[in-house]
Amino acid sequence: MSDAPPKPSEIGDEANAPPVDEKPYKIIFEANKCIGAGRCAEVADNWTMSIDTGLAQPGSYYIGEDELDENVEAAEVCPAKKGRGVIHVIDRRTDEEIAPDPNGDGTLSVDW
Ligand code: SF4
Numbered sequence: 001m002s003d004a005p006p007k008p009s010e011i012g013d014e015a016n017a018p019p020v021d022e023k024p025y026k027i028i029f030e031a032n033k034c035i036g037a038g039r040c041a042e043v044a045d046n047w048t049m050s051i052d053t054g055l056a057q058p059g060s061y062y063i064g065e066d067e068l069d070e071n072v073e074a075a076e077v078c079p080a081k082k083g084r085g086v087i088h089v090i091d092r093r094t095d096e097e098i099a100p101d102p103n104g105d106g107t108l109s110v111d112w
Contacts, residue, residue: 005107008090008097012061020092023062027071030086030110031055039077040087044070047087056087075099084109 011028027046034055040047046059046067063071071089076099078085085100088108096106103109 006110006112007095008088008108009092009095011108018062023064024092025063025068025071025098026090026092027058027061027063028088028090028108028110029056029058029061030081030088030112031057033080033086033111035080037079039079040074043077044074046071047074058087072099081111 008026008028012026017023017026036049036054036056038049038056040056041049046063047056048059049055050057068089071087075085075087075089078087078100080086084102088097088110089099090096090108091098094106097108098106101109
């Protein structure tokens, strides 16, 4: 098994994704590590809490410039994984994580 982080472009249903120039960003969500703290839903319309599971859920996984700031904020306030966060905002053009980017190098900070 390699220690290299997974490439964001290899995660999700890219075949059915909207064009990059329409939705330049995508969300990768580690739902199994969400602790249901609800901070994301407080700061971003794209995030709601599921009554069934008690966990967060995004309204859309592919987002445009107009939705970027609130999703970046959700990624940064998420306290899960000891503050490293479980909401990942990816720039599809560079295939890099732009938030929360705890490693500071754009690599995908998932614990899979
Ligand atoms: S802020 Fe993070 S841990 Fe809290 S509900 Fe949202 S995704 Fe889950």
